[in-house]
Amino acid sequence: MPLTGEYEPSTYPDARDQVNLFEDTNGAEGNTLMGLPVVIITTIGKSSGKLRKTPVMRVEHSGSYVAVASMGGAPTNPSWYHNLRATPLLELQDGPVRRDYTARELEGSERDEWWVRAVAAFAGYADYEQATTRIIPVVLLEPAVTA
Numbered sequence: 001m002p003l004t005g006e007y008e009p010s011t012y013p014d015a016r017d018q019v020n021l022f023e024d025t026n027g028a029e030g031n032t033l034m035g036l037p038v039v040i041i042t043t044i045g046k047s048s049g050k051l052r053k054t055p056v057m058r059v060e061h062s063g064s065y066v067a068v069a070s071m072g073g074a075p076t077n078p079s080w081y082h083n084l085r086a087t088p089l090l091e092l093q094d095g096p097v098r099r100d101y102t103a104r105e106l107e108g109s110e111r112d113e114w115w116v117r118a119v120a121a122f123a124g125y126a127d128y129e130q131a132t133t134r135i136i137p138v139v140l141l142e143p144a145v146t147a
Contacts, residue, residue, distance in 0.1 A: 002100060003042055003091050008050035019053045027095035033057065036122055041067060041141070042091040043083035054080045058094065059114070059121045065092060065101070065141040066114045068122075073131030081137055092141055100144035111138050 010016040021030030022040050031037060037058040045052045056067045069081035084090060088103040106114055115138055119125045129136055 003044060003051055003089065005044065006050050008045065008048060008052060010052070010054065015055060018055050022055065022093070023053075027093060027097075030055075031095065034122075034124070039065065040093040041080060042093075043080050044087040044089070046079075046083045046086040052080065052083060054078075056080075057118070057122045057125075059118045060094070061114075061117055063143060065094075066106070066118055067103070067139045067141060068118050068125055069137040069139065070125055070128040073128035075132055075134060077134075077137060081139065084139055089144065090141065100146075101141040102144050103139050103141055106138045106140050110140075114138050114140065 010019065018030045018033070018038075019040055022038075024030075033055060038055040039058045039060075040053055040055055042051055042053050044050070059066045059068065067080070067084075069077045071078040084103040085105075090101050090103055091098055092101050115125075118138065125136070
């Protein structure tokens with residue numbers, strides 16, 4: 001079930017421009033951040049109910065992905081994290097491929113396993129972990145089951 005509704009671009013110019021370039025080229029451009037691959041996640045805004053699109057680092061394993069709510073080590077979680085907590089259905093675009101996913105926050109050994117994969121994909125996550133006192137959420141994105 002694809003997400004529908006009005007799209008509200010990010011208030012962050014860099015994120016908004018990257019999403020526009022990514023979508024305008026079907027993932028051929030705008031597909032990296034700091035030289036590393038990204039995917040675009042589309043969530044439903046917790047407060048607005050509008051579609052929100054965010055580039056996140058590409059951390060994939062066996063068809064599932066994780067989104068790491070690091071926000072660069074800031075003391076608070078990013079908006080997309082709160083959106084997924086409120087509505088765990090999302091769309092993920094990896095290059096030209098778009099697919100529906102469901103999100104769930106990881107804990108314990110499952111989180112630890114994916115955290116290692118995330119740091120391997122983007123070493124900066126380890127620095128962000130040191131820069132904050134909060135536990136950085138790791139959100140598993142699994143292909144949505146269609147009936």
